[in-house]
Amino acid sequence: MPWLAWLVAAAALGAAEFFTLTLVFGLLAGAALVTAVVSGLGIGLAGQLVAFAAAAAAGLVVVRPVALRHMAQAPLTHEGSDALIGKRAEVMQEVTAFHGLIRLCGEEWSARALDESHVIPAGALVDVMEIEGATAIVYPRELLP
Structure with a gap:
């Protein structure tokens, strides 16, 4: 049941993201969820590691810069x-x-x-x-x- 181990890893990474708010652990948690699905489909350990690496790289290279750019913008309304x-x-x-x-x-x-x-x-x-x-x-x- 390797898919369960990936789900536990995703939960742990999600908890780490909750406390750090860096977005990195959240993206790795998403990669672990993708890997849990890949594992559930019966793909072996090598395929799982490739899926985790690809999903993590995609998140860190594509999603994180966009999110950081949006977080750096000044709010549109003044309070x-x-x-x-x-x-x-x-x-x-x-x-x-x-x-x-x-x-x-x-x-x-x-x-x-x-x-x-x-x-x-x-x-x-x-x-x-x-x-x-x-x-x-x-x-x-x-x-x-």
Whole structure:
């Protein structure tokens, strides 16, 4: 029952992938599953080893680079405070280089002016340039190029 040994190997490699998240053990687990099927068809040990080597090589050479390329891409959507960058806000209390208050997406945020020389009056519209902790760094809309 060599097919059972290949299934056990596939399970062990799958468990190793679960803990390492490198994708290598997962691809080897897939190769072990292919080999279990080949073994179940009655092909001898030499054929099983060739099947394992071919499936593992195919996974490592073809699938892994594609998966790594997709994992390296930046997410298409921004989450959390990153989603607020570029949004328009209204100044509630005068914003200077040191303090201020804005209404951003229906919430009040502490704010600072991006340019230390700017004093932005209440009621003005600003754009959020970046977020530092719980403070929005803003720039007046009328001064944007």
